[in-house]
Amino acid sequence: MHLNNVFARHAILLACLFPSLLQAQVVKKDRPNVIVVYADDLGYGDLSAYGATKISTPNVDRLAREGMLFTNAHTTSGTCTPSRYALMTGEYPWRKSGTNILPGDAALIISAENATLPSVFQKAGYKTGAVGKWHLGLGENGKKINWNQPIAKGPDAVGFDYSFIFPATGDRVPTVFIENQEVVGLEASDPIEVSYQQKIGSEPTGKENPELLKLHASPDHGHNNTIVNGIGRIGYMTGGKKARWTDEEIAHVFVDRAENFIEQHSKQPFFLYFSLNDIHVPRMPSTQFKGKSGLGLRGDAILQLDWTVGRILKKLETLGLAKNTLILFSSDNGPVLDDGYDDGAVTQLNGHNPRGPLRGGKSSAFEAGTRVPFLVRWPGIVKPGSRSDALVCQIDLIASFASFFNQKLSQQDAPDSQDLFAVFTGKSAKGREILVEQGGGFSLVKGSWKYIEPSEGPKVQKLTGTETGRDSLPQLYDLKNDIGEKNNLAGMHPEIVKELAAALKKIREDGRSR
Incomplete structure (x- = not known):
């Protein structure tokens, strides 16, 4: 008890002499x-x-x-x-x-x-x-x-x-x-102008001057407009020569x-x-x-x-x-x-x-x-x-x-x-109950179930070769047992498809989910 009293008196003394120190420790923690x-x-x-x-x-x-x-x-x-x-x-x-x-x-x-x-x-x-x-x-x-x-x-x-x-x-x-x-680094004598609608200025482009490229690009992605640092970009730009990044x-x-x-x-x-x-x-x-x-x-x-x-x-x-x-x-x-x-x-x-x-x-x-x-x-x-x-x-x-x-x-x-x-x-180990995901159409995750609503469009993105997830029929996956989404279970569980489709509809219509 005697030692505890000594420590207590020292703590009070420190608090009186260095209140800002103790306060700083609390602030940092919070x-x-x-x-x-x-x-x-x-x-x-x-x-x-x-x-x-x-x-x-x-x-x-x-x-x-x-x-x-x-x-x-x-x-x-x-x-x-x-x-x-x-x-x-x-x-x-x-x-x-x-x-x-x-x-x-x-x-x-x-x-x-x-x-x-x-x-x-x-x-x-x-x-x-x-x-x-x-x-x-x-x-x-x-x-x-x-x-x-x-x-x-x-x-x-x-x-x-x-x-x-x-x-x-x-x-x-x-x-x-x-x-x-x-x-940063812009010179008043070399003003910048940008256009995404039409070509401006006379600077070389990836489309017209591919020989100037150090990184070649497919024209399908739009990377064939103004060349900056030997690389074709999307969009057209003039000016700002010294401001451009490398x-x-x-x-x-x-x-x-x-x-x-x-x-x-x-x-x-x-x-x-x-x-x-x-x-x-x-x-x-x-x-x-x-x-x-x-x-x-x-x-x-x-x-x-x-x-x-x-x-x-x-x-x-x-x-x-x-x-x-x-x-x-x-x-x-x-x-x-x-x-x-x-x-x-x-x-x-x-x-x-x-x-x-x-x-x-x-x-x-x-x-x-x-x-x-x-x-x-x-x-x-x-x-x-x-x-x-x-x-x-x-x-x-x-x-x-x-x-x-x-x-x-x-x-x-x-x-x-x-x-x-x-x-x-x-x-805590308890995360969200429901999440709406956007990409190649909409999907909703609830627990281990994932519902992808029907949507039109290509199943594989032409430019990148990525599977889009689009399908004219609903998709349902059990992510706990099939994280790779290989087995569409929509036909086996129509009641779950109906439940998740309704949940997605409600979140959309409510305008909020918090």
Whole structure:
């Protein structure tokens, strides 16, 4: 008792002399730094943590080893823009028109009037940053973007204090970086103009000047317009010569900016949305990775992605932030091999299976379209080496963090997001009961059952060779026993088909599911 009294008196004395120290410890526990690392087109089977044997991803695997690996995590959609929209807004993207894959000159599709994932963090007192691929539009509807002046309404309009992005995808113009709404390195004497309707200017194109290409492309994908850095793009661009990126440098530029953001805000809680360019086409990784994977440029880009994650982990350790930083790693949709460029993705696959045990891929209604890698590391909170089979979706991040910060979302905010914070941190094994998936038609997952509604269209996508999941008849799969969706059980269980079709109809008509 005597020793306990001594310790108690010392604790009181410390609290009186250093109240800010004790307060800081409480704040840090309640408000960890949060980094969402978002890969592009990375498949369920592309990481060694998920069973890949032809390629090694030690840095991403470390997140699994020191945190939790999810086996049943999903995007809402089989393509990038809608998945990103859902992540940011907590709303199924098909509820809003214009959330399809956007051109590089599209207007901002996120409403500034409603809560977003970054605005939830802002409200909690965090500094928020977006670094990397954006692809959610810039500027206002009905107004052509003027790339030669500060762009109204970008990441800043939806909750980001800082942003360093490129507008759409690597294969779309304009091929420039934008920092806090201004094109980086733009010269007033060389203004930028962009068109997706017709050719502008006199710059060489992939269609007219294929001899200038260092990465040849199929004309069917549209990668034969303005040539930048020896690569044909979608869309036409003139001007901004010194502002244009070099593909081999993109990963380095993005990770440098991400590290700078982390360092600048190391003394206060921060939220970083780090959206990688890899492994989307055109796959043109840094020289240090070219030829290193044995799987063509796609495999080399995976190595570069893994290196990027390693850079972030090292920076957190150097700054003493690793223990107080929650990292979530995932991808915006499933894999695609031949996406229009001759980069060895198919011819040098060498036994690698980017889908893992799943069927389909990017744009598909089958599982490989939306079931993606999902890893969570939070030292001291998430059990190292743990695993979850719970059904979760990226759309649930906004409601989960709002709940963590004790913020109440309005009826209009995040209408389809659910609070799964306990699941994301391993405190609960109970995930979603129902999830609607979009890609090659619509599907609904409830428990182990997956229903794909009838839809017209090709069963195989002509451009990529991916199974779309479309069929004129309903499809029903038991994912617990048939994760590869090989056996359509719709004819054997018409009552389940009817139940799930009705559930999908109701979610559509209700306008919300939260």
